Amino acid sequence: NWPIRHLLKQIEKWNQIDENIKLKANIGSFTNFLDLYMENQDGTLFTTVFQKPSYEPYYLPFNSIHPLHMKKNIPFTMLLRAIRYCSTYQTYLDEREKLRMALLLNKYPNKLIEEQFNNVLLKCDINEPLTIRNYDRYWQKMIDSPTKEKVDIDYGSVMFVHFTYCSAMKAFSGKFHTLWNKYFRESPINEVRPILGTRNVKNLQRYLALTSY
Secondary structure, three states, X not given: OOOHHHHHHXXXXXXXXXXXXXXXXXXXXXXXXXXXXXEEEOOEXXXXXXXXXXXXXXXXXXXXXXXXXHHHHXXXXXXXHHHHHXXXXXXXXXXXXXXXXXXXXXXXXXXXXXXXXXXXXHHOOOOOOOOOOOHHHHHHHHHHOOOOOOOOOOOOOEEEEEEEOOHHHOOHHHHHHHHHHHHHOOOHHHHOEEEEEEEOOOOHHXXXXXXXX
C-alpha cells in the first residue's frame, strides 16, 4: 500500500498524460468504480455489483423484434458479471435473484433464464451447482482465469452483411449461407467468409429516441 502523498503525486502524473481524462483520489475503506463496489472489511476485500441510485430494471424486452441470440445474451452476461463481481455466496444469490426478477418483469420466460444461467456455469467449467461450500473456490478460479484477447479481424478475408431484422427474417441467415455455398463453392470469392449481422427496425420509437437530444 502506498502512502497517501505518493498516491496523490502519482495521480497528478497520470492526469498529465491526456487532458481529456482526469482522475481523482478516493481514499477510504470503500469505493465504487463503474458497476463494481469494493470495500476493505478488516483486511479482506469485499466486492459486489454496484448500481446507481437512478438504476431501473429495464432490459431489452423479450417481446421486442430482435434476434433471439441477442435476448439470450442478456441473462448470460449479467449472471457472468454477478459471479465475477460478488465475492461472497450471499451477495451472489441476492444479485442472481434480483436479475431473475428484472428479466421476468421484462417478459423473459423463466425456462430461458434458467437455461442461460446454467450455460454460464458450463461455460466456466463449473460442473455442479454453486453452494456456500464451493462458491469461494469457483469464484477464485474465475478471478484467476485470464480474459480472452480480442482477435483482430482480417477485413480482406471477411465480409460483413447487415440486414434489418424482423420476425419474417428468422430463417434468413441459414438460407443465405446455403445459397452462398451453392453458388460460390468453386469460386475464388469463397475464400471470403460472410458474416451476417442485424440492424434495428427504423420505427417511430427509435426515431424519437435519436431525436430527443
